[in-house]
Amino acid sequence: MLQIVIHGRGGQGAQLAGNLLAMAFFAEGRQVQTFATYGGARRGTPVSSSIRVDDRPIRLRCDIEQADAMLVFDASLLDGRLVSMARPDALIVVNSRRTPAQLAQQAPGCRVLPVDGSAIAQRHGLGRIVNSALLGAFACAVGEPDLWTLSGTIADAAPKDRQQNVDACLAGYRLIEAQLRKAAA
């Protein structure tokens, strides 16, 4: 089972991102479960979305305490408390302008991959809507879901700016792809 947690701030689209990711995995024939918790949450306060992906029906109805992978919408959320909710060797994709080395101290032991989702969103005329760029980056880092399944899911769900969202998803994907290629070289 693949267990993912998306952390963001209320209003950034972390919950929607969780749903889109689950929809893409589901479109690939996987079993999925995603839930977000909110209530006291409002614009700017920390919110999270949990996603489970498996090949058999998912029965667990509890929080994810040791995530395999995390997607963090805001680098200021990346602290010890957050890292303690991930597996020691978890993959963490962070919306940040900083380098992997700079971020490594904030999540010792984890594989931290920064992606400047905010810049990608700006470049594609999406303002502060970062979730399509970050999902593309995340899918590349995790190795699934397939980029075309994901971009198709985003295109179907986008209420407007469909092409811009798809392009931002591709840009996020390519950015991580280049980063991984550079690291491997």
Place this chain on the structure above:
Amino acid sequence: MSPGNDAVLLTGNHAVAWGARLARPKVVPVYPITPQTPILELLTEFQAQGELEAEIITPESEHSVMAACIAASLGGVRVFTATASQGLMLMHELLHYASGARAPIVMANVNRTIASPWGFWPDQTDSVAQRDTGWIQFYVESAQEGLDTVLQAFRIAERVRLPVMINLDAFYVSHSLEPVRVPPQALADEYLPPYAPEHYLDPARGESWGNVVTQEMYWRHRRDIGGAMDAVPEVAAEADREWQRLSGRGWDLVERYRCEGADLVVLTMGSMCGTAREAVDELRDAGHAAGLLKVRLFRPLPAAELRRALAGVRDVLVLDRNFSPGAGGVLHQELRAALYGTAAAPRVHGALAGVGGVNVPPAKIAELAGRARSSEPLPEAVWAR
């Protein structure tokens, strides 16, 4: 999205709304409250699109919602509503009135902590606190079970003429987006024929309800409600069997999961059953004979079935995601009462697990099971987290 045989992704709340749509209610009085609001939002959407021919009423409070439900139901039409937590608390007075009026209303309640302090977390104290109101109560584990149970609930309610409450845990079920099969309308119609009660209020016919009665009449009326409740296990089992025949899915009233030869049985209700299945599998893999009893029907408590299922079991671990100050865990107390005086009753251990929505992973359940196996049971439930 159109109904059919392929699974689609729906949240627990939206699955419940689909169940309600398929049941073709004529009146739906609703008031929004987190985490239930998505149910009424989707029903309102269905109605606006002409897919639900119901009158949706939005009174000023949950108390008035239930008042509208009772009046509409006594008018002879099928009625659905949904609420959670504080909303259910505000309805309390009229919950008694609804069962007394023998109004077969179906209501979904999303289990959420009761104030104060304020919270939004899964906790079943809201609905177990309504156990004496004369409502039949189901607790569901998944979105699919939620949808199916709404249809079953109408069939049962209209057969015994008592209202039914379907409880789903906040977030773990209400907001969990997961694969659900939405049955075709024709199948739902075959299962649930139009509601046509013998008695209903109609100025042209001149029947009434709500007059003052004598002690004797009141006594008879309460006894009749008891009789209707007593019939529920058999009627609900038939409703489940028939649904299984038509849809291929049955849920049982008390589900036995890997209970064959079990010397320890975990007993709980709602979403925690899913997590407990994983715990039971882990215990079985480690060589322990463990099983799960899922209490799906809580009111009336299927005591005879529980006694049968637990015959020969050494230890029962009851997990209560509720807390009744001064009494402990409600399911724990009810099970002890159901087993009292039976020959070779199992040792009953109670744990207040998940109260306030604290996380209960499979490892915690396995740990509590291990402790139950090796210690003497206490009359009170113990706090666990």
